[in-house]
Amino acid sequence: MTRNDYDVVVVGGGHNALVSAAYLARAGLSVLVLERLGRLGGAAVSTQAFAGQPARLSRYSYLVSLMPDALMADLDLDVRLVSRRTASYTPYLRDGRHGGLLVERPEGEATRASFRELTGSDDEHDAWRAFYAEVGTLAEAVAPTLLEPLPTERDVAAGVDPALWRDVVTEPLGAALRRRFRDETVRGVVATDALIGTFASLDDPSLVQNRCFLYHLVGNGTGEWRVPVGGMGAVTDALARTAASAGAELVTDAGVSAIRPGPDGAEVRWHDGTRERGVTCRRVLSGVAPWVLRILLGEEAEPGTKPSGAQLKINMLLERLPRLRSGVDPEVAFAGTLHLAQRFDQLEAAYAQAAAGGMPDVLPGEVYCHSLTDPSILGDLAGTGAHTLTYFGLHTPDTLFAEDPEAARTLAVERALASLDEHLEEPLRSCLMTDADGRPCLEAKVPQDVEADLAMPGGHIFHGHLEWPWSPGRARLETPAQRWGVATDSDVVLLCGSGARRGGAVSGIGGHNAAQAVLEEL
Numbered sequence: 001m002t003r004n005d006y007d008v009v010v011v012g013g014g015h016n017a018l019v020s021a022a023y024l025a026r027a028g029l030s031v032l033v034l035e036r037l038g039r040l041g042g043a044a045v046s047t048q049a050f051a052g053q054p055a056r057l058s059r060y061s062y063l064v065s066l067m068p069d070a071l072m073a074d075l076d077l078d079v080r081l082v083s084r085r086t087a088s089y090t091p092y093l094r095d096g097r098h099g100g101l102l103v104e105r106p107e108g109e110a111t112r113a114s115f116r117e118l119t120g121s122d123d124e125h126d127a128w129r130a131f132y133a134e135v136g137t138l139a140e141a142v143a144p145t146l147l148e149p150l151p152t153e154r155d156v157a158a159g160v161d162p163a164l165w166r167d168v169v170t171e172p173l174g175a176a177l178r179r180r181f182r183d184e185t186v187r188g189v190v191a192t193d194a195l196i197g198t199f200a201s202l203d204d205p206s207l208v209q210n211r212c213f214l215y216h217l218v219g220n221g222t223g224e225w226r227v228p229v230g231g232m233g234a235v236t237d238a239l240a241r242t243a244a245s246a247g248a249e250l251v252t253d254a255g256v257s258a259i260r261p262g263p264d265g266a267e268v269r270w271h272d273g274t275r276e277r278g279v280t281c282r283r284v285l286s287g288v289a290p291w292v293l294r295i296l297l298g299e300e301a302e303p304g305t306k307p308s309g310a311q312l313k314i315n316m317l318l319e320r321l322p323r324l325r326s327g328v329d330p331e332v333a334f335a336g337t338l339h340l341a342q343r344f345d346q347l348e349a350a351y352a353q354a355a356a357g358g359m360p361d362v363l364p365g366e367v368y369c370h371s372l373t374d375p376s377i378l379g380d381l382a383g384t385g386a387h388t389l390t391y392f393g394l395h396t397p398d399t400l401f402a403e404d405p406e407a408a409r410t411l412a413v414e415r416a417l418a419s420l421d422e423h424l425e426e427p428l429r430s431c432l433m434t435d436a437d438g439r440p441c442l443e444a445k446v447p448q449d450v451e452a453d454l455a456m457p458g459g460h461i462f463h464g465h466l467e468w469p470w471s472p473g474r475a476r477l478e479t480p481a482q483r484w485g486v487a488t489d490s491d492v493v494l495l496c497g498s499g500a501r502r503g504g505a506v507s508g509i510g511g512h513n514a515a516q517a518v519l520e521e522l
């Protein structure tokens with residue numbers, strides 16, 4: 001830290017904060033980023049998670065879709081995002097026979113044949129293609145607006161077929177899925193995008209599941225989820241390099257304890273491990289969750305408004321990929337998203353059970369192998385047959401882990417592995433590598449871990465519920481911060497993180513939009 005007064009102080013050093021810092025420093029403003037942890041990147045990091053093993057896993061977030069290509073080009077980001085050759089594989093057991101629904105990338109004849117084998121005709125495949133073609137028009141309408149001031153809902157709706165708008169935006173998504181598809185497996189594969197990081201029934205009248213669905217399908221106008229080469233840490237490293245080389249000061253081990261806004265600027269108090277320090281600035285950008293921000297602003301922490309996360313992330317390192325009972329090549333099945341217990345009826349049953357306070361008997365989740373697309377993260381293990389494996393589980397709300405966290409975590413992991421083992425020739429545990437202490441290379445992160453590690457309240461992976469990426473008719477759009485969807489109650493404090501409107505996921509959009517609002521204001 002080279003001075004006591006900055007144009008902008010960014011609280012939190014997640015990837016969004018780094019995007020803001022890069023834009024603002026490039027525009028010539030003095031910028032200080034304060035991060036409580038000893039490293040930058042928040043949930044976008046790579047870690048050597050297992051003692052003595054060189055593989056660097058994307059410990060939390062792992063795939064990128066929402067980061068606009070335009071933003072990456074703007075910041076000259078040295079990051080490569082590559083496509084997976086399988087979109088998804090959904091193993092199933094039907095009439096005593098193991099099979100799997102394969103969706104290739106790009107979709108071809110094997111995809112059509114796979115739908116036919118599961119459903120007995122081409123109808124579901126035709127419905128699938130029609131639905132995603134229509135969703136593509138919505139993605140093309142939304143994507144170009146994400147780095148612009150907020151469009152109005154009416155502007156976006158005007159360019160979209162009214163029936164599709166109803167299906168995705170105004171009616172609970174479950175209704176459209178029932179109307180458009182007949183097969184529970186197909187319905188479920190479509191539905192999962194609505195539930196990644198969102199604890200809801202597909203029929204939830206709040207439409208929180210619809211908003212989650214939309215964000216999962218609009219990235220760069222295609223909705224494709226790509227693999228960051230080198231892991232998620234490569235994204236953060238590139239952003240940090242860009243911000244630092246533009247002159248932003250990035251300080252770690254700097255936990256912010258208070259933000260005191262005044263009429264023309266603010267004071268930010270933080271602790272450097274030995275003593276409390278203070279710095280003044282014209283604007284504060286908050287890269288922390290809005291719920292955390294309120295505490296830093298001195299407001300009462302209201303437990304009732306605290307977000308609640310619901311995901312289970314399991315990181316694993318395998319000696320070899322397991323063989324599947326369906327006979328599919330594991331390098332095909334695990335290269336994309338492998339859906340487990342995610343039939344529509346299973347998703348709804350698991351939600352109902354978890355909402356009633358119980359661990360779902362059958363845990364829905366999905367598995368994906370990063371190292372099939374990008375072996376670079378394996379280090380010396382590349383080429384030995386070893387692979388990373390990531391499990392992302394749904395419908396495990398933080399409340400399930402409140403009473404007896406260790407027992408609940410063990411149960412959740414066992415149920416997650418059971419949902420995979422059902423489709424394997426050999427139990428997954430027999431494929432796990434061991435670390436330097438002889439322990440299996442498996443770590444599980446429940447919402448409480450995510451909160452403890454990253455200060456994401458309740459372990460909510462988006463800092464709170466996602467909002468529509470447009471302004472509702474009644475919104476005030478008077479200030480730059482309001483127009484960019486980054487306003488708080490204070491004129492000198494703006495949101496730049498996942499909690500900004502349009503800020504969720506690894507996208508940098510919140511960071512970009514907050515920086516634009518500041519540049520208009522200062």
Ligand SMILES: Cc1cc2nc3c(=O)[nH]c(=O)nc-3n(C[C@H](O)[C@H](O)[C@H](O)COP(=O)(O)OP(=O)(O)OC[C@H]3O[C@@H](n4cnc5c(N)ncnc54)[C@H](O)[C@@H]3O)c2cc1C
Nearest residue numbers: 012014015016036042043060061062063256497498505506
């Ligand atoms: C398990 C998991 C899996 C996910 N998977 C994906 C995925 O595959 N793809 C995707 O796009 N998104 C995914 N997400 C969501 C995505 O990671 C987040 O939405 C995104 O990383 C948020 O970035 P951010 O910069 O806004 O905030 P964060 O990454 O949360 O960073 C905020 C930073 O602020 C710091 N901080 C907090 N309080 C203070 C304080 N008082 N003082 C100083 N610093 C503070 C934190 O330590 C943290 O570094 C996932 C998230 C999780 C947890």
